[in-house]
Amino acid sequence: MEGIAILILVLSFVSLLLLGVPVAWSLGLSSFFTLLVSVSALPAATTIAQRMATGLDSFSLLAIPFFVLAGEIMNKGGIANRLIDFAKGLTGKLPGGLLYVNIIAAMLFGAIAGSAAAAASALGSILGKRMDDEGYPKTLGVAVNITSSTTGLIIPPSNVLIIYSLASGGVSIAALFVAGYLPGILLGVSLMICAAIFIKKNKLPFAEAVSFGYLANAFWRAVPSLFLLFLVIGGIVAGVFTATEASAIAVVYTLLLSLVYRELKLSELPGILVRSSETTAVVLLLIGTSMSMSWVMSAEDIPQLISEFMLTLSDNKWVILIVINIILLFVGTFMDITPAVLIFTPIFLPVVTKVGVDPVHFGMIMVVNLCIGLCTPPVGSLLFVGVSIAKISLTQVLRPLLPFFLAMIIALALITLFPEITLFLPRIFDLI
DSSP: HHHHHHHHHHHHHHHHHTOOOOHHHHHHHHHHHHHHHTSOHHHHHHHHHHHHHHHOOOOOGGGHHHHHHHHHHHHHHHHHHHHHHHHHHOOOOOOOHHHHHHHHHHHHHHHHHHOOOOOOHHHHHHHHHHHHTTTOOOHHHHHHHHGGGGGGTSSSSSSHHHHHHHHOOOHHHHHHHHHTTTHHHHHHHHHHHHHHHHHHHHOOOOOOOOOOHHHHHHHHHHHHHHHHHHHHHHHHHHTSSSSSHHHHHHHHHHHHHHHHHSSSGGHHHHHHHHHHHHHHHHHHHHHHHHHHHHHHHHHHHHHHHHHHHHHHOOOOOOHHHHHHHHHHHTTTTTTTHHHHHHHHHHHHHHHHHHTTTTTTHHHHHHHHHHHHHHTTTOOOOHHHHHHHHTTTHHHHHHHHHHHHHHHHHHHHHHHHOOTTHHHHHHTTTTTT
C-alpha cells in the first residue's frame, strides 16, 4: 500500500508541476490524490482542508507576516540606502568595490529584514544604476545581487528558520537564529572571494576614495537601522520576548524609523500593507498545503520507509549527509524553499539524528542548500526577481552565475563538514 501511495504522490505532484499548476495547488492536489488510496473523496477533501488549517494554527507563524511587513517598510523607508552607504564606507577604494558593497549590504539587510526577495529588490534597484554608470557588466552585477541576497535567509531573523523550527517539531528558534550568523558570514565571504576573481579578470574600475569622515558619517546614519539587529536578536536570546513578539517590534521600529527619515509617506502605507498581505498569503498557502502533504506522507508511513532505506545504504554520518545534500540540491531546482523545508524535514531529520547530527546543524545545512535553489532555474524566485529588476533575459545571467553557484556549494560543504561553524555560537549562549 505504501508503495502505491509513494508512486501516486510523486507522479501526481511532478505531473501537476509540468502542467504549470502553481506549487501550492500541486502540493494540495497531489496530497488529495494520495489520500484517495485509503479513503473516499469527501473524507479525503475534508482531511486535507483540516490539515491545512491545523498546520497554520501556530503562534510562531505569526512572525512571518510581521517580518514580511518590516521588510516592505525597509524597502521604502530609506533604510537600504543607509546600509549601502555604510557598506561603501567599509569597502574603501577597492577595485570593483560596488560588488563588495552589494554583498555586504545584502548581509546587513538580511540581518535586519530577514527577506531575500526584499534585499534583491531594494539593492538591485539602487545599486544596478550605479553599476551601469560606472561600467560594470550588467550580468555580473545581477549575479552578485541574486546570490548575495540569500544571506538574508541564513543571517537572522529568518522566516525560513522559523518554518524549519515548526517542521522539526520544536527546535529552538533562538538557537537557530544565533546559529545562522557564522554560516551566513561564511557564505558572504565565499561570494566576495568569487567576486574578487571576477574583478581581477575583468579589470573593473576602482571605487571612489572614501575618507574616514565619510565612513564615520555613514556608520552614524546607519546606527539606528543596525540597532534593530541587536534589539530583535538580543531580545530573543535574552528571553525578553519571543520571535513572534520580536517581529511585531521590528514592524513598529522600522515604521517609526522610516517616518523619522522622512522617506516614507503615510499615504504609501496602504500599498505596503497590500504588498505584504499578498506575499504573506502566498507563503501561508504554501505552508498550509505543505503541512497537508507532510501529514499524508506520515499517515502512509512514507518518512519511515525512506529513513529505513537510507540507513540500509550506509550508517556513516558523512555519507548520509552527502546523499541528502545531493537530493536537496536537486529538489531546490524545482521546489520553493518553504514547501521543501516543510516536506523534507520530517523525512530527513529522523535519519540524521540517528547517525548523530545535531538538529540545529542539519537545519542550517538544509536552509543553505535550498538557498542555492532560489538562484537556479526553472523555479528560482530570486533569479526572476534579479533579472526582472535589471531588465535582462534569464539566459544572459546564467553563465556569470555559475562561479557563484560553485562558491555557494563550497560554503555548503564547509558548513556540512564542520558542525562547529553552526554550533559554536549557540553553545556559547547555552542555547543547545
